[in-house]
Amino acid sequence: TQLLEQSPQFLSIQEGENLTVYCNSSSVFSSLQWYRQEPGEGPVLLVTVVTGGEVKKLKRLTFQFGDARKDSSLHITAAQPGDTGLYLCAGDRHSGGGADGLTFGKGTHLIIQP
Amino acid sequence: NAGVMQNPRHLVRRRGQEARLRCSPMKGHSHVYWYRQLPEEGLKFMVYLQKENIIDESGMPKERFSAEFPKEGPSILRIQQVVRGDSAAYFCASSPARTSVYNEQFFGPGTRLTVL
Numbered sequence A: 001t002q003l004l005e006q007s008p009q010f011l012s013i014q015e016g017e018n019l020t021v022y023c024n025s026s027s028v029f030s031s032l033q034w035y036r037q038e039p040g041e042g043p044v045l046l047v048t049v050v051t052g053g054e055v056k057k058l059k060r061l062t063f064q065f066g067d068a069r070k071d072s073s074l075h076i077t078a079a080q081p082g083d084t085g086l087y088l089c090a091g092d093r094h095s096g097g098g099a100d101g102l103t104f105g106k107g108t109h110l111i112i113q114p
Numbered sequence B: 001n002a003g004v005m006q007n008p009r010h011l012v013r014r015r016g017q018e019a020r021l022r023c024s025p026m027k028g029h030s031h032v033y034w035y036r037q038l039p040e041e042g043l044k045f046m047v048y049l050q051k052e053n054i055i056d057e058s059g060m061p062k063e064r065f066s067a068e069f070p071k072e073g074p075s076i077l078r079i080q081q082v083v084r085g086d087s088a089a090y091f092c093a094s095s096p097a098r099t100s101v102y103n104e105q106f107f108g109p110g111t112r113l114t115v116l
Helices: none
Strands: A005-007 A010-014 A019-024 A032-037 A044-049 A055-058 A061-065 A071-076 A085-092 A102-104 A108-113 B005-007 B010-013 B019-024 B029-037 B043-050 B053-056 B065-068 B075-079 B088-096 B111-115
Touching: A005 A085, A010 A019, A019 A108, A032 A071, A044 A055, A044 A061, A071 A085, A102 B029, A102 B043, B010 B019, B019 B088, B019 B111, B029 B075, B043 B065, B043 B075, B075 B088
Parallel strands: A010 A108, B010 B111
Antiparallel strands: A005 A019, A019 A071, A032 A044, A032 A085, A055 A061, A061 A071, A085 A102, A085 A108, B005 B019, B019 B075, B029 B043, B029 B088, B043 B053, B065 B075, B088 B111
């Protein structure tokens, strides 16, 4: 089973600052997903990256997939209190792509203070 | 277009009782996955099912836990003789039937199981 490590585990910053969180592995993934989870709710899919070196933007969020498809990053510009939450990266449990259970990182707990 | 539905949202059981958790996938989705989230731990895969078939149950405890996804009706995760260590949030996710490199899964709101 492929493993994912996320860093930092916790991050607390002021509104308006920029931040980057990381998702790393020694394994190659056919795709990686980023989710955001709020207390008492299920994870909500933010983006899927598939191609090595791919960059996707979602408003103030920028997602990048590493060239070797082993790691990914999430950059938030001008963070707002509404960005507070648990950010999870996930990838296929087994190589090969297609439908499969996901392996998750433990997540980054992000708090944006007004 | 309704999302993934799970019920109940909260379930309290005493040790030794049975817990039944239900999941209705998104319309048009025929792949269902169950995950468990313990406090301070990440989401852990339990089982992957398609209609009437268990595809991968390698993440599910060998004893007391079972899952099904019948031809008609929701997917059921069943935990027999619950113990306190089963207390957790259980999430169901679904994905479309098409074969794709995109393994995108959409999650329900979860069932929070508390074992007294």
